[in-house]
Amino acid sequence: MLAQVVTIGRNLRSVLIPIKWGEFSNRDHALRNWDLWGPLLFMLLLATTLSWGEQSASQVFSLVFAECGLGAIVLTVNVILLGGDIVFFQALCLLGYCLFPMCMAAIVCAATSNKIARTLSLLGGLVWASCATVPFVGGAVNEKRKALATFPVVLLYTSIGWFGLVKSSAGS
C-alpha cells in the first residue's frame, strides 16, 4: 500500500515537474512503471470536487468522470491514429497524472465563488497541465501533425476548466 503511494508520488513528480535532475533525467522513461492508481485517484477527486454542492450533483459527477476517462482513452487513440507510436497505458497514465493541476484548480473553485480567483487558478492549472502533456503528445507524432495531436488535449483541459468556472458555489 505504501509502495503504491510512493509510486504515485514519484510518477507525479516526474510528470508534472519536468526538471531534469537525478533519476528523473529522461522523460521517456519517466513513466516506465506506469500505474493507473494515480489517474483513478485524480479523476475521482476532480469529479467529487466539481460536483460538490451542485444542483444536479450526480449528473455532474458522472459527466466529469466519464469525460476524463473517455477523454484520456480517446486522446491516446487519437495519437496512435495520427501515426504516433506510444504505449497505450503509459499515455493513459500520463494524461491521468496531468489532471492533478486541474484538481487543485477545482478545489480552489469549490472553495471560492470569486470569478477572478477562479479564472486565475484555472488558467494556471490549464497552462501547467498543458505544458506537461503537450511535449509528450506532440513529440510522439510527426512534426507536421503536432497541432492535430495537441489540440484535443487542450480541449479536454479547457472543458474541465469550464466545469470549474461555472460551478455553482457550495452551500446554496
Add this chain to the structure above:
Amino acid sequence: MGDYLRQQGFGGGPPSGAPTGINPFAQPHVPINNTYTDLQTSYEPYEDHEEDGGTVPSIPISTPASVTIPVTSPQHNQHHHPPSIDPSAASGGTVPSITPPPTAASSVQFISTTAVPSATGKIGKPENWGANQLGGQPQQQAHISPQDQQQQQQQLPLDSDSLLLPAPNSQQSSSYPFYNIRRYRPYFDVDTNEVLWRVGNSFIGAFSANFMQTTQEKPDLYGPFWICTTLIFITAVSGNFAGYLQWRQNHRDGADPASAVQSQWFTDYTKLSASAGIFYGYVFVVGLLVWLVLRYFRSDMRIVNILCIYGYALSIYLPISVICIAPSDIARWVIVLLGTVTSGLFLFMNLRERIMAAGPGKSMPILLSVLGVHAVVGIVLKLYFFSY
C-alpha cells in the same frame, strides 16, 4: 581497386554506350594522356581513396607527358559519360588513366563537384541478388566497394521487400486485425495544414467545389470527429454563457421575488447529451444513410468520403455558436440561416457530380433531400441551441 575493376571486365576500351558498372571515381578528377601536355595545373588528389596511398588519379608516376587535370568534355555531362578506363596506363597497373573523348580539345572546363555520377545496376552476383539473402548478404559485401554497397543497400529494399515478412506500415495497414487501432491509420493520414485547408474550404467552398476532388484519395475522419466534439463543447459553453448574461440582465432589471427568475444561475448540463446526439448523429447516421442510398444506385463512393464531407460541413457552426451569444434574436436567425445556406451549398456542390454520376434520373430527389435534411438540422440547431 584497379585490379578488381579490370577483373570485372571494366578495363579495356572506351565504353560503347554507358557501362552499367559503377564509376569508382567519386570525383571526376582524372588523369589524361598527353593530349594536353601543354596544360599543367595543380589539383587536389582524392581525400577519400585510401587503398593505394592516393594512386587514383594520382601523380603521373611513369607517364612523362601526362598531366592531371580535372576535365570534362563539353559535349557530355558527367552523367552520361563515365570516363573509360585505359589499362594501358604506364603506371604500374594501379593507376588507370582515363582517356577523354578526342573531340574535347577546344576547351577545358574545370568542374568541382562531389556528385556521384549516377549508375544503376550492381556489381557482384546480379542474378540471384536478393533471393533468400537474409543471411547471405554479409559475405557478398566483402567484395563490394563502399559506394557500390551504399547504392545496393538503397536498392535492396525494392528487391527483398517481397521476400521479407511485410511489416505493417502505413501502406499495408490492412494487415492488422480489425481490433487493432493501427488498422484505421489511413483514415487519419492528414497534416495540420491539410485539416486547416479543409475547414476553410467548407466555409467558402460553395463557390469552387473542389473539396471532393481534393479529398478523394485521402479522406480523413479526424476532422469530422473533432469538429463534432468541439461543437458540442462550444455550443454548451456559448449557450450557458448567453443564458447567464440573460439571467443577469433579468436579475438586475426586476428584482421581483414573484418573477420566474431564479435567484442563482445554475449551469444547464442537460443539453450536453442532446447535443452529442445531434451532432454525432447528423454526421455519422445521416452520412451512413446517404451512403446507403448511393450504394443502392451503384455508386462507388466510399463511406469515408461522405463522412468526411459531412463532418467538415458542420465546421461553420463553430463561429456561429460564438456569434450567437449576441442577444438579438433577429441577428441569431440571420446568422444561423446564413451558415446553413453556406454549408448546404457546400454539400450540394460537392456531392452533385457524384450523385449525378450515380443515377441520372434519381439525382435530383437525392440532392434535394440532402439539402432538406441539412436545412432541418440548421433550424433545429437554432431553436434548440442558439435561442438562449
